[in-house]
Amino acid sequence: LLKILDLMREDPGNNFLLSEWAERLHVSERTLARHFVRELGMSFGEWRLRLRFLAAVDALETGRTVQEIAFDMGYSTASAFIAMFRRLGGLTPEQYRRRMLK
Secondary structure (H helix, E strand, O other): OHHHHHHHHHOOOOOOOHHHHHHHHOOOHHHHHHHHHHHHOOOHHHHHHHHHHHHHHHHHOOOOOHHHHHHHOOOOOHHHHHHHHHHHHOOOHHHHHHHHOO
């Protein structure tokens, strides 16, 4: 599990499915899913979502565009990224940038 977490932190835009990670580690998808819940208290999908949100917060400090950040986080459209950011953070990325990074 630690190997996956480290690799995903290095590249939060990686879109490997849980099944692909399981195959790479030679374990079943179900076993890997259980490890995520047991060790982290959340599913693989939830952990990836939170990782991307936190990585996006850091990326917003760099001054890059929302679209660039969205693509780096593995989203195919900026609007999908903005919806995720608003759902988790309560603000759009631009609102966050204006309010929190003054």
